[in-house]
Amino acid sequence: MSGIVVFINLAGAVALLLWATRMVRTGIERAYGNVLKEKLRLAVGNRITAALAGFFFAVALQSATAVALIISSFVAGGYVSSAIGIATLLGADLGSAFVVRILRHDLSLLIPVLLLMGTIAFRASEARDLRQAGRILFGLGLLLLSLRLIGEASDPLRSSEILPLIFNYLARDWITAFLLAALLAWAFHSSVATILLFASLADRALLPGALIIPMVLGANFGAAVIGAMLTKNAETSARIVPLGNVAIRGFGTLVALGLQFTFDLSPALFADKPGDAVVLVHLAINAAVLLLGLPFCGLVAKVLESLLAAPAPVNHVADKDERLSSLNTADLAHPRQAISNATREVLAVCEKTEIMLNWIFELYETYDQAKMQKIAKLDDEIDHIHRDIKFYLARISQSELDEASAAQCQTLLSTTIKIEQAADIISQNMLTRAAKKHDRKTVFSGEGWSELTAMHNEVVKNAHLAFNLLVNPDVEHARQLVARKEAVRNLVRLSEEQHLQRLRAGNVASFESSSLHIDTMRDLKEINSLVVSIGYPLLEGEGMLRRSRLL
Secondary structure, three states: OOHHHHHHHHHHHHHHHHHHHHHHHHHHHHHHHHHHHHHHHHHOOOHHHHHHHHHHHHHHHOOHHHHHHHHHHHHHHOOOOHHHHHHHHHHHHHHHHHHHHHHOOOOOOHHHHHHHHHHHHHHHOOOHHHHHHHHHHHHHHHHHHHHHHHHHHHHHHHHOOHHHHHHHHHHHOHHHHHHHHHHHHHHHOOHHHHHHHHHHHHHOOOOOHHHHHHHHHHHHHHHHHHHHHHOOOOOHHHHHHHHHHHHHHHHHHHHHHHHHHHHOOOHHHOOOOHHHHHHHHHHHHHHHHHHHHHHHHHHHHHHHHHHHOOOOOOOOOOOOOOOOOOOOHHHHHOHHHHHHHHHHHHHHHHHHHHHHHHHHHHHHHOOOHHHHHHHHHHHHHHHHHHHHHHHHHHHHHOOOOOHHHHHHHHHHHHHHHHHHHHHHHHHHHHHHHHHHHHHOOOOOOHHHHHHHHHHHHHHHHHHHHHHHHHHOOOHHHHHHHHHHHHHHHHHHHHHHHHHHHHHHOOOHHHHHOHHHHHHHHHHHHHHHHHHHHHHHHHHHHOOOEOOOOEO
16 A cells, blocks of 8 residues: 555544544534533632533543633633633643543444434434434544544554654654644644544554653643634633643643653553553643642732733723724725624624623522623623624625625624624613512512523523524524524413413412513513524525525
8 A cells, every 4th residue: 555545544534533523522512512611610619629620521522622712711701710710721631631541442332333323313303402412422433433544544554664764753852742742732623632643653553652751741732722822812811721721731741841851751651552651641641730730720820810911001991992803904905804803703792692691690590780780891892892893894895795705794794783682682671670670579480480591591502503603604503593493482482371370370479570570581582583593694595494484
């Protein structure tokens, strides 16, 4: 077999590994993302519990990077402190390493079972959660299959004359090996995929023992950088957590590399088999970083906060919006870039609206004046960004646009209007109702509160799915989103009927909260209609919409 064919097969197997890893992660995020986020937010009470929560959530999501993005948004939203966020991410790194250890077991018999179960679950029902469960199972099957393919594709490399020369050189130049591994982990955007690849190569004696520790350390350094790169344009508070992880985990890997230069530890100290040694070295370095780095999370957070804090302007005006806008007027001469800029700003509006939507029901349950003010401030920020987006899109439209770009401009304008309207409903209607509930000491009946909570959870899921369409315009997800509109309508209808029955039965709590219950229910229904309509343009472009319903 020629060398080019071998590398094509290996590249294809690695590509399948990356795709399968992403497939499992996104399936879990879409099916259980909101539940996991809420559980994570409640679990991060102190550094130890935060590290444990990060560990288990990284195991569930098979990605420490996903946990990094979630916990960064929590820090930006004021849910947790930066120190707790960094501790969570250190635990997530260990959880990600533990996932690699699990996948090293011989699970080949599960491949056909997972593929079959995933296909059946995905095709058996139109229910979103069941289809996502099928996606997860199918992705796990593909992941295990990719590991087998990597092993088979790399077998012919044993007789290669060039590869040993490269690895022999790197075995004498650990710094270059460290940097190459870091670059590979960053390019893969997955330490799990990188370490599994190294383990497969080591199993076939392609990766020399002298290179195992330096390259595993490099992969860990590169994996730490991923989160920092993905949040480089985020708010300052959101950047502290991934940067803190780079500081602690990155410093730990560099210290370990220095110790390796000094003591030249053999991978055989960790395991007899080279592939297992790769995984156990990876697990050991992350465990050491967690244990040694946990006490310094607070110090690192304070240092980064002071370094990243913007100097106050001479004529500082209170409440001035100092966020960095993506609406660069210099890009107006390049419509495609300008449209990308506008899309980023619309995503900022989505993020702020999603925070408002999550917080508003917390206010219904526990009144908090500071949180009320934060929601009002978020609405003001959304109004400001919304206005800027409209003017920016209008200036883009003055350029000569092709049909696709013109349609994209119109879709962005329509989307930002709908999201701004949803934010207004939260700040102008629901915020007032939360205040009235507190002032009048109104209490929902147990059944009524359960109905409203179920409806709110469904609207939050739909909003998350709708906002994801801006990043990944997937027709299937748009179809599922629009189909969920009927589910919310049914919840509203059922709640109205049950509320009326409680009134007839003389339920005192239902009588006192009747107006508040009905108004809140209708607010949620209107918000849901607005976010669901974000999927209409995508379906219309595919010819999947009639005038009033799905084909």
